[in-house]
Amino acid sequence: MLVLSLTLLFIVVFLLLGMPVAYVFGIGSLGFALLAGKSLGYLVPHAFWQLGSFALLSLPLFIISGALMGASGISDRLVNFINSIVGSIRGALGAVTIITCALFGAIAGSGASAIAAIGSIMIPKMVQQGYPRGYATALVGCSSVLALLIPPSVPMIVFALAGGLSVAAAFLSTILPGIMIALIYCVINFIYVRRLPGVKADVKLEPAERRKLVFSSTRKASWALMMPVIMLGGIYGGVFTPTEAAAVALIYTLPVGFFIYKGLNFKTASDAIVKGVISIGAIVTMIFFLFIMSRAMILEQVPQQLSAFLLSLSDNKIFILLLINLVLILIGMLVDDVSGSILASIILLPVATDLGIHPIHFAAIVGTNLGLGNITPPCAPLLYMAGSVGKAQINEYLAPTLKFLLLGHLPIVLLVTFVPDLALFLPRLLLGLE
Numbered sequence: 001m002l003v004l005s006l007t008l009l010f011i012v013v014f015l016l017l018g019m020p021v022a023y024v025f026g027i028g029s030l031g032f033a034l035l036a037g038k039s040l041g042y043l044v045p046h047a048f049w050q051l052g053s054f055a056l057l058s059l060p061l062f063i064i065s066g067a068l069m070g071a072s073g074i075s076d077r078l079v080n081f082i083n084s085i086v087g088s089i090r091g092a093l094g095a096v097t098i099i100t101c102a103l104f105g106a107i108a109g110s111g112a113s114a115i116a117a118i119g120s121i122m123i124p125k126m127v128q129q130g131y132p133r134g135y136a137t138a139l140v141g142c143s144s145v146l147a148l149l150i151p152p153s154v155p156m157i158v159f160a161l162a163g164g165l166s167v168a169a170a171f172l173s174t175i176l177p178g179i180m181i182a183l184i185y186c187v188i189n190f191i192y193v194r195r196l197p198g199v200k201a202d203v204k205l206e207p208a209e210r211r212k213l214v215f216s217s218t219r220k221a222s223w224a225l226m227m228p229v230i231m232l233g234g235i236y237g238g239v240f241t242p243t244e245a246a247a248v249a250l251i252y253t254l255p256v257g258f259f260i261y262k263g264l265n266f267k268t269a270s271d272a273i274v275k276g277v278i279s280i281g282a283i284v285t286m287i288f289f290l291f292i293m294s295r296a297m298i299l300e301q302v303p304q305q306l307s308a309f310l311l312s313l314s315d316n317k318i319f320i321l322l323l324i325n326l327v328l329i330l331i332g333m334l335v336d337d338v339s340g341s342i343l344a345s346i347i348l349l350p351v352a353t354d355l356g357i358h359p360i361h362f363a364a365i366v367g368t369n370l371g372l373g374n375i376t377p378p379c380a381p382l383l384y385m386a387g388s389v390g391k392a393q394i395n396e397y398l399a400p401t402l403k404f405l406l407l408g409h410l411p412i413v414l415l416v417t418f419v420p421d422l423a424l425f426l427p428r429l430l431l432g433l434e
Contacts, residue, residue, distance in 0.1 A: 007032040007293075012334060025286045025339070029293035038296045047291035051284065054243055056161050060280045061246030062152055065253045067276035069107050072256065073263030074224040075117040078103050079125075081221035084214045091193030093129055095186045097122040097136075098143045102182050105147025106228035110154055111337055111374065111382050114147040115140060119389040130198035134396025141386030141397070142404040143185060145371035148337050149178030152231060152249075154283075155341040157242070159366055162287065162294070162345035165359050167242040168235050169433055172426040173364040177416050181368075184408040192403070223256045236430050283338055294346040306347070307354040320355060321417050324348060325369050332373015336381055340370040360433060364423030368413045376405060 011028045033043055050056075082099045086092040100122070101114045119140040126136035148155050151171035160170040193199050230252065231245040240248065257264035264272075310320050327348065331340045344366045352362040374382040377398060387397060416422050427433035 006035070020282075025293075025342075026289040029289035029296075032293050033296040036296050036300050038299055040292075043292045043295050046295050047288050050291045051288055053161065055167060055241075056287075058167065058243040058246040059154070059157050059161070059283065060276075061243070061250050062154060062157065063110075063280050063283075064273060064276040065246065065250040066107060066110060066113060066154075067272040067279075068250075068253045068257050068264060068269060069224070069227065070104075070113050070117050071263060071268045071272040072253070072261045074107065074221075074261060075100075075104070075121055077217070077221040077224055077261070079118070079121055081217045081225070084210070084217040089190075090199060091190045093122070093126050094131070094136075094139055094189035094193060097126065097139055098146070098182055098185045098189065101140070101143035102146040102150050102178065103225070103228075105150040105153065105178075106232075107224060111144040111147045111371075112385060114144040115382065115386050115389055119144075119386055123390040130196065131193075132196070132396070132400075133390060133392045134398075135192070135196075135400045137386050137390030137392040138383075138397040138400035138404060139185075139189065140390065141375050141380075141383040142401060142409070143182075144382050144386065145375055145409070146178050146182055148371045148374075149174040149181070149367055151175065152228070152242075152245070153367070155337040155370065156363065156367060158283065158287065158338050159341040159345045159363055162290065162342050163349045163359065163363075165363065166427075166431070166433075169360045169427040169431055170363040171232070171235075171242075172430060173360050173423040174367040175426055176422050177364055177368050177412050180415075180422075181409055181412050184412070185404060188404060188408055192400070223260050227252055227256075286339060286342055290342050290346050297346070298350075302347075304350075304354065306351045310351065310355070317355070318418070321357075321365075324352065325365070325413065325417055328366060328369035329373040329376060332370040333376055333379035334373075337370055337374055340373070341366060344370065358420060358424060360427050361420045361423045364416050365413075368409075368416050372405065372409050372413055375401065375409075377401070 007028050010031065011024055014024045014027075030040070033040060078100050079096060082096045082103070083092070086095055086099075097118065101118050104114045104118055105111070119137075123133070123136045123140055126139070127133050147153070151174070153171065153174065156170045156174060157167055159165070160167040227249060231249050234240045234248065235242055235245050254264075257269070310323065313323070314320060328340075328344060331343055335343070348366075349359060349362060352365075353359055357365075374380065377383065377394070383397075383401060384394075387394060390397070424433065
């Protein structure tokens with residue numbers, strides 16, 4: 001436990017100092033292994049062997065396809081599609097932002113991508129309609145977390161692969177929590193907007209004009225909306241595995257981006273691929289080093305020691321679950337969603353299993369808590385990215401952010417933690433999970 005404590009302290013300090021996450025995990029993993037007296041001659045080949053997993057191939061394929069779809073010009077089409085359905089209700093633009101972030105997550109699988117693609121469009125539109133800039137920024141930042149919960153989610157892929165779990169089951173575990181958070185955010189938005197007399201509504205259309213607009217926007221967005229349907233329908237219909245679904249997504253993205261939406265050309269596609277490859281390199285490097293740390297921890301029986309330590313604090317399962325939630329939120333505040341998923345899988349998943357928590361239930365606990373941590377000050381990596389995109393100061397978006405977190409996200413975190421069926425219902429229904 002002393003070696004683990006020193007390693008975690010080292011990781012936290014260097015993360016706070018701004019060292020690249022992959023380097024921090026690399027040095028921390030090697031340091032843990034050496035301090036624990038484990039042979040790198042055994043640990044390194046084991047990590048390479050785990051990197052050769054067929055399931056891991058889904059990660060780069062999903063990342064590249066998401067980057068290409070993000071560059072293909074789908075953002076405007078998704079926004080127009082949702083806006084045409086919601087209509088001209090006062091405050092509808094906020095709901096459009098929330099739902100579009102969730103849909104974009106089903107295509108790109110990344111909270112940061114949702115902020116960049118949706119925030120750059122929706123924040124200026126909301127400000128133009130009378131929304132305070134700080135509120136619009138907070139709404140985008142909080143809604144970006146939905147991209148981590150609506151599959152295919154890159155953090156859930158990483159969590160499942162690092163923990164040896166079913167990727168399909170991990171995907172399903174966060175769908176209901178994600179939908180519930182989106183609905184609560186929409187309710188909070190409509191209540192909040194009623195207190196803002198300056199917020200304007202869109203021009204009200206006649207029923208015939210509204211139907212025409214819905215038909216037109218649906219037709220234009222249909223190619224983007226079909227992508228998650230094909231992927232998830234194929235996975236849960238037994239047509240292909242998650243890795244094969246990722247390959248299908250990439251193949252589907254190319255003609256749609258180049259010839260239908262025409263947002264892709266040689267430059268935009270190459271730029272998107274370069275960004276995707278950089279992300280893949282950083283993630284795979286972290287996974288490799290954390291595979292080393294994971295194996296060393298297993299040999300040192302660290303999960304068993306952590307379980308014994310938690311049980312020594314209290315035999316009350318509610319208290320222990322709340323403590324695990326707190327740790328996960330802190331991890332989410334310190335690192336990005338992918339890094340947090342890897343840490344949670346390697347350090348906390350064995351502890352949760354020892355405590356009798358179903359691994360897929362724990363996947364949902366991890367997803368909702370890390371999302372909360374990513375937008376909880378003082379660190380809040382996704383929230384600050386939204387502030388940068390929205391050109392807002394923290395004092396402008398801090399108060400509305402806290403309202404969304406305390407009234408919308410936190411209650412769902414607690415429900416997911418203490419009502420396992422929220423996470424396990426869909427995996428049991430569609431996959432026959434025990």
